[in-house]
Each structure stands twice: as structure tokens, then as C-alpha cells.
Amino acid sequence: MIFRYEIILHWSEEDQAFIAEVPELPGCAADGETYQEALQNVKIIMREWIETAKDLGRSIPEPKQRLMSPNI
Structure with missing residues (x-):
């Protein structure tokens, strides 16, 4: 799923x-201990949300x- x-x-x-987040x-x-882990985890949550x-x-x-505006 893309x-x-x-x-x-x-x-x-606060959470360390x-x-x-997906607005x-x-x-x-x-969340995740690393940037990559948080991104991996949110992909799972997005699938479950949908x-x-x-x-x-x-x-x-x-x-x-x-x-966001492309001019920012």
C-alpha cells in the first residue's frame, strides 16, 4: 500500500x-527511538487507520x- x-x-x-504524525x-x-523507526511505525498505523x-x-x-506553500 502506497x-x-x-x-x-x-x-x-517529553517522550524522549x-x-x-499524519495531520x-x-x-x-x-513514535520510535530513531527517525527511521518512527516513520516505519507510522506506516503501520496509517494502514490500520485506513x-x-x-x-x-x-x-x-x-x-x-x-x-505547506512551495515558497516557504
């Missing part, structure tokens, strides 16, 4: 972990491709 959603990765001092999928986030939404008959947002 995902085309924006993923925001950042370091959390990297956090990967277009509410509540979709994962599968759960389908099972519950909920709509799945279309990826916006890019949330």
Missing part, C-alpha cells in the same frame, strides 16, 4: 522519542499532497 499523506516528524523531549488522518501518530475507517464505513480523506 501512502501519499504528509507525515510530520519531530523529536519529543521521535514522533511521526490528514486524525489521531494517526506513532482499514479501520473502511470497516466502520467512515470516509477516508484524500491526500492533499502538500500542506
Whole structure:
């Protein structure tokens, strides 16, 4: 499954972990000890988020491709 959603990765001092969030999928986030682990984990969570939404008959947002202006 290929995902085309924006993923925001950042370091959390509070959690002492990297956090990967998918703004277009509410509540979709994962963490990891490394940048790569957080990204790997969020891919799993994205798949589960989409599968759960389908099972519950909920709509799945279309990826916006890019949330930030290219001029930034």
C-alpha cells in the first residue's frame, strides 16, 4: 500500500522519542527511538487507520499532497 499523506516528524523531549504524525488522518501518530523507526511505525498505523475507517464505513480523506506553500 502506497501512502501519499504528509507525515510530520519531530523529536519529543517529553517522550524522549521521535514522533511521526499524519495531520490528514486524525489521531494517526506513532513514535520510535530513531527517525527511521518512527516513520516505519507510522506506516503501520496509517494502514490500520485506513482499514479501520473502511470497516466502520467512515470516509477516508484524500491526500492533499502538500500542506505547506512551495515558497516557504
